[in-house]
Amino acid sequence: MKKIILFTLMIFGMFLLISCVEELPLPTDVEETEEVTPIKDIDHTLRRIPAPEEHLLDDFSNGLDPEKWYISTRNWSPAVSQGQKAENVQVTEDGFLVLNAHGMYHPDDNKRLTGSAIISTESFGAGKYEISMKVLPRLGVVSAFWTFYYEGEDYNHEIDIEFPGNKSLRNVLNTNWVGVDRNSHKTVVAKTESPANDGEWHKYTFEWHTDPKIVKYYVDDVLTSEITDHVPFAQGQLWVGAWFANNWAGVPDFETDYLLVDWISFEPYDQPTLITIPNAFGVAPVHMYPEITNTPLTRNYISNGSYEDGVTAWSLEGDAYVVSRTDFPSKKMLAVDHGGYASQIITAVYDEFAFAIEFKSSILRGTQGKLVILMKNLNNEVITDGTVTYEFDNLNELRHVFEFKTLVGTEKIEVRFESSEDSLIFIDDVILKLKKE
Secondary structure (H helix, E strand, C coil): CHHHHHHHHHHHHHHHHHHHCCCCCCCCCCECCCCCCCCCCCCCCCCCCCCCCCCEEECCCCCCCCCCEEEECCCCCCCCCCCECHHHEEEECCCCEEEEEECCCCCCCCCCCEEEEEEEEEEECCEEEEEEEECCCCCCEEEEEEEEEEECCCEEEEEEEEECECCECCEEEEEEECCCCHHHEEEEEEECCCCCCCCCCEEEEEEEEECCEEEEEEECCEEEEEECCCCCCECEEEEEEEEECCHHHCCCCCCEEEEEEEEEEEEECCCCCECCCCCCCCECCHHHCCCEECCCCCCCCCCCCCCCCCCCCCEEEEEEEEEECCCCCCCEEEEEEEEEEEEEEEECCCCCCEEEEEEEEEEEECCCEEEEEEEECCCCCEEEEEEEEEEECCCCCEEEEEEEECCCCCCEEEEEEEECCCCEEEEEEEEEEECCC
């Protein structure tokens, strides 16, 4: 009981100190310097892969056409997901389909662990299927492009391209299905030349042949696998989506992210395929289709960088906590005192990823704070020379931008804010972006 009372008095005293020190108030205006440039929003218009004109199915330049696409409202993983939601689908004025997913750190319980997907209104058979996209760059949620036809246990015909494979975005899963049991499918785990979440556009292709029976899978026109087992023979609807799997895809340790699609094409083959009727079960009504938006796409690899949701996604060590600002009492920020630190792990970060991190800081007492980036392997061990440090000693609130590149062997990074023993620092509005995008 004495320890609880003492801790309460310490916290009360700290809040009193913050609110009463007049010579070092937390200012309303952020100090600017010529050296600090805010991180730009993502420009996805660069490095786009040309779409095949003859067999283009859609490039979404006119929005999401309800004559071509349904929006899924299904949930086939209720134990780990709240399903696909129409509200998570967007189309930009640049002609990009955006399929959002909200991870375990999303502050809204109703949105947490929800994904999104679209389904073709038409069924397709043997042919060449292609998509230009940037996968959702996190673990725990599957970016997928697939055909699907289901009619009881006898007909579960699928051809799947899925990321991540074996909990890594260095791997793609290529799968044929003709049934529902373990003996009715064949999966090949193919390692890609570069991680799928490297910020670049990639083209994913499968060639479905029914005579002779074979499915060939490609990444950027490079053959990754050929599967002759369990080749489907029934037409299927074409899907693309971001959906939450169980632990085979990893842990969805993020707030919000998205899969980005530029175009989809289909070239039919003159080969026999069983004709099937498209299914319109579990789809959104037309009034829920998204309007074309001109809102810039933004991706923050940091979860809860504003601390408005307390310490969600952050691990605290020593004297670290979230407090209300004195200038905006309704707004929160991170406080780190007496050598404590707050940290966050970002998974699925690989070799030579170039990042920029932006944050605001101020120091109420003492001389110094630190931003430390720790590059780690799968065993959570810091790799050799995998620590970079950025020191700051500002008294008034200042915005910082720090750039770094991960080393070979990196599988995840830890972002850590530390105070020196004599310092009380405040951190707010943390943004981490991949510079390639």
